[in-house]
Amino acid sequence: MSKTIKFSLCSVLIILCSSFLVLKNKTLIFDYPEYWPKPHYDFSKLSMSENEFQLGRQLFYDPILSKDQSISCASCHLQATGFTHVDHDLSHGIEGRIGRRNSMALMNLAWNTSFMWDGGVNHIELQALAPISSKNEMDSSLKEVVDKLNTSRKYKSLFYNSYQDSLVTGQKTLLALTQFIVMLNSYNSKYDKFIRNEDIDIFTQQEKNGLIIFKKNCASCHTEPLFTNNEFHNNGLKLDPYIKDYGRMQITNNPEDSLKFKVPTLRNIQFTPPYMHDGRFETLKAVITHYSSGISHSTTLSERLKNNLDLTHKEKVDLLVFLRTLTDTDFLFNNRFSYPYIN
Ligand code: HEC
Ligand code: HEC
Incomplete structure (x- = not known):
């Protein structure tokens, strides 16, 4: 094989690989009908990237967020039922502990001006702290979660893909979860x-x-x-x-x-x-x-x-x-x- 062919093969491969990476980390578009009001949420802290969304999705479905690895966000927020649970009235956390309230459906959250039935949380980026630290839900803490994620090879690499730094921090964890839940929009009924x-x-x-x-x-x-x-x-x-x-x-x-x-x-x-x-x-x-x-x-x-x-x-x-x-x-x-x- 001549040098030029080798060289051009190489450059084609490089171009292909880099475009794949770009493709993999494509920018997300926050889409909604033009006749809707503007969202309340200020998106400036999110990367709006596919990788951050996919990281948030992994976290949302991973029981690693709970003290004993038994409950994920999705345990109480199931997609097929509008991201809420339907098999019981009051939510169930780790060790079957019963909470005080019915889980909420999650959708179009960027328009919410407050969160929870009583509006006790006023910012979507802080929302995940409540279930993570609530005794009757996940009974953990952001620090405990971050420590666990930092020992996981899978998460180190997912965090690297999202933030070009494999160190897991509390802020990045909360932002990734936000990037996922803020995209749960419903407007095609x-x-x-x-x-x-x-x-x-x-x-x-x-x-x-x-x-x-x-x-x-x-x-x-x-x-x-x-x-x-x-x-x-x-x-x-x-x-x-x-x-x-x-x-x-x-x-x-x-x-x-x-x-x-x-x-x-x-x-x-x-x-x-x-x-x-x-x-x-x-x-x-x-x-x-x-x-x-x-x-x-x-x-x-x-x-x-x-x-x-x-x-x-x-x-x-x-x-x-x-x-x-x-x-x-x-x-x-x-x-x-x-x-x-x-x-
Ligand atoms: C004065 C404001 C108000 C009006 C008018 C009103 N609702 Fe509601 N609705 C609420 C509030 C507040 C809640 C939540 C109450 C709670 O859980 O304590 C609610 C809850 C609901 C729920 C339960 C939703 C869920 O996710 O659990 C349904 C269904 C509902 N309303 C339907 C209706 C229908 C149908 C009407 C008209 C007949 C109506 N509402 C009129 C304020 C209102
Ligand atoms: C044990 C069940 C349970 C788990 C686990 C859980 N949630 Fe919830 N979620 C609830 C309940 C119950 C509420 C309503 C709580 C209240 O009003 O006090 C709620 C409310 C919410 C809301 C507010 C929605 C709104 O419209 O105001 C969001 C957002 C949310 N949860 C996201 C999450 C995320 C993200 C996770 C994982 C980090 C999670 N939840 C884990 C049960 C749960």
Whole structure:
């Protein structure tokens, strides 16, 4: 083989390899419909790179984040159910320890102005600290997690690929987790296709009626397009005498916040039972019955719910049928968000 051929083969290989690396660490685009509001989150600390996303994905699915290597974020946040758990009301942590609240569905988090049912966490980059250090969840600490990750060859190399430095730190760990969870966006439900006029006939008459009932009774809090207004409200649930969860008041110490909880998104709601902060309702039917005729009156009850909605049977069914149009199977079965099989 002549020198020139060898040389050009070599350069082709180098170009191929480097473009593969560039490809592997391609820049991520944070995509969302142009008619949505701008995200609340400031993306400046994230690298928005594929490698950081994949590192975050590994961490999200890895029980190494818990004290005894038994619980991962995904144990309580399962993709097929909108990244929440559905088999029990209150979340289960290590050694079967039971928490005080129902796990939350994770989606469109960049628009959240606060996190948790009571808004106790105000920044997405700090969110992971809560479950990692909570006694009833992962019962570990960021330091313990970082020490473990620093002994793992796999993670040293994943951190190197993301940050050009194999040293694992707490900040990088939190940012990588953020890079993964902030990409969990859902905007391709039947409802979205209807709103975008992608298919004029996609909504049945019943679904259209349901949307009208929804706009009238629910959208002031579950505001489109994110199906939350990010506020805290008392939606008429009786205090559970055993759990005694006063919600937002526990954070602000203000009695006016008693029994107020964050308005959750309703996207993919069909797949995220049980419902409410303590998972007290098993079905959407039970939720609608609550709003229609089961509101418990107390001083902090939202003005908007002071009068019973008294929906007719037909209105309840139409509303239920509408809520099901918020299911986004592109999101629930998106391979990019699933368990990472590479090692
Ligand atoms: C043992 C179950 C459990 C584990 C493990 C867990 N979570 Fe959660 N998650 C919950 C519960 C319960 C809530 C609501 C807590 C509250 O309101 O006090 C929640 C809330 C959240 C929220 C807030 C969502 C919102 O809209 O406000 C995010 C984000 C989140 N978890 C991400 C994570 C990440 C990342 C991990 C892994 C580091 C993780 N969770 C591990 C149960 C869990
Ligand atoms: C005054 C504001 C407000 C109005 C109006 C309202 N909601 Fe809610 N909704 C909330 C709050 C706050 C929560 C969380 C309460 C909790 O867990 O303690 C909630 C929770 C829910 C949940 C459970 C979500 C989950 O992830 O567990 C569903 C479903 C729901 N609402 C549907 C509706 C429907 C349908 C209507 C109209 C009939 C409606 N809401 C009207 C504030 C409101």
